[in-house]
Amino acid sequence: MSVITIKTLREIELMRKAGKITAEARSLGRSLVKSGITTQEINKEIFKFIKKSGAAPSFLNYGGFPGSACISVNDEVIHGIPGRRKILEGDIVSIDVGAYVGGYHGDCCMTVGAGEITKDAKKLIEVTRQSFFEGLKYAREGYRISDISHAIQQYVEANGYSLVREYVGHGIGKNLHEGPEIPNFGEPGHGPRLVKGMTLAIEPMVNAGGAAIRVLDDGWTVVTADGSLSAHYENTILITDGEPEILTMAEDI
Numbered sequence: 001m002s003v004i005t006i007k008t009l010r011e012i013e014l015m016r017k018a019g020k021i022t023a024e025a026r027s028l029g030r031s032l033v034k035s036g037i038t039t040q041e042i043n044k045e046i047f048k049f050i051k052k053s054g055a056a057p058s059f060l061n062y063g064g065f066p067g068s069a070c071i072s073v074n075d076e077v078i079h080g081i082p083g084r085r086k087i088l089e090g091d092i093v094s095i096d097v098g099a100y101v102g103g104y105h106g107d108c109c110m111t112v113g114a115g116e117i118t119k120d121a122k123k124l125i126e127v128t129r130q131s132f133f134e135g136l137k138y139a140r141e142g143y144r145i146s147d148i149s150h151a152i153q154q155y156v157e158a159n160g161y162s163l164v165r166e167y168v169g170h171g172i173g174k175n176l177h178e179g180p181e182i183p184n185f186g187e188p189g190h191g192p193r194l195v196k197g198m199t200l201a202i203e204p205m206v207n208a209g210g211a212a213i214r215v216l217d218d219g220w221t222v223v224t225a226d227g228s229l230s231a232h233y234e235n236t237i238l239i240t241d242g243e244p245e246i247l248t249m250a251e252d253i
């Protein structure tokens with residue numbers, strides 16, 4: 001699992017296809033977030049969309065996970081299990097999806113607000129999203145993995161938020177989780193060198209309060225220890241000999 005794989009042109013084509021379906025599933029999930037809908041209903045639509053696209057939901061039954069999407073609300077950081085919980089006006093909702101097609105995975109996430117959300121929640125979502133793009137600036141040949149990590153950390157902490165440390169970004173390809181691990185914190189200049197053909201899921205998980213988290217009794221749902229809001233943003237990207245390519249590309253990213 002920790003092996004870093006360099007993709008061939010043929011594999012990259014397949015990953016573009018997986019990435020496109022994954023990004024479209026995220027867009028669909030995003031469009032459904034509104035007061036009154038349950039997380040299970042959003043999950044069901046994502047499942048149907050991924051199947052209709054000829055792919056399989058990467059997360060379903062992964063390590064026993066019971067959903068096609070991880071849907072995490074408010075103080076839930078990641079791995080929220082879709083269920084009967086109703087989204088309320090003002091909630092923030094993370095939609096994390098993966099799709100598997102042609103032997104390859106895509107993985108992406110974003111946090112969205114249900115209706116009117118507070119200014120603070122809006123800022124948390126925007127800083128989390130932008131921190132991905134700050135890290136992406138270093139997703140180029142010549143840099144090392146922790147250059148991405150460091151850029152994310154600097155940006156997030158400068159905005160007064162904290163980064164979850166127990167969960168990290170990752171390589172991706174034939175396996176949903178491959179090497180290298182991509183922490184969202186750390187000193188620059190460490191870890192593997194970035195090489196053309198690497199495909200990475202970069203995914204900052206940002207807490208409005210402290211960095212500490214705990215896992216609920218369901219064995220999956222990760223929440224902030226202090227009950228503060230948390231946001232998550234992720235794309236699958238390709239290292240090239242120039243600008244990185246976002247494989248989970250959609251108009252609304």
Ligand code: MG
Pocket residue numbers: 107108169170201203234
């Ligand atoms: Mg991921």
